[in-house]
Amino acid sequence: MKGPYPISHIDSRITKISPGVYILSQDGRVAHYVGRSDTNLATRVKNSLTEGTDYKYFWFEYATSPMQAYYLECEWYHKYDPPNNANHPAAPPGTYWRCPVLGCEWS
Numbered sequence: 651m652k653g654p655y656p657i658s659h660i661d662s663r664i665t666k667i668s669p670g671v672y673i674l675s676q677d678g679r680v681a682h683y684v685g686r687s688d689t690n691l692a693t694r695v696k697n698s699l700t701e702g703t704d705y706k707y708f709w710f711e712y713a714t715s716p717m718q719a720y721y722l723e724c725e726w727y728h729k730y731d732p733p734n735n736a737n738h739p740a741a742p743p744g745t746y747w748r749c750p751v752l753g754c755e756w757s
């Protein structure tokens with residue numbers, strides 16, 4: 651995982667057009683929100699900022715496929731228990747991928 655970076659550095663840090671997973675934070679310490687993109691991580695991170703929760707920092711990791719992004723998102727979701735994620739990560743429509751975390755109701 652790379653970061654934390656100031657939120658103004660999205661374009662200078664996320665330079666590949668790639669699937670990936672990210673964390674948004676208001677203080678650079680607490681993981682407030684975990685998300686992923688199946689296609690273009692930088693665009694997804696910027697879109698998520700419009701939800702207006704005053705995020706100032708981010709972490710990210712590229713993924714080699716949408717499936718790997720989903721699995722990593724699930725792992726971070728369970729590891730950090732982000733307070734601004736209302737729901738468990740959803741697999742892309744048309745897939746039947748299950749959460750890789752043992753004991754999860756979505757596994």
Ligand SMILES: [Zn+2]
Nearest residue numbers: 749751754756
């Ligand atoms: Zn899970």
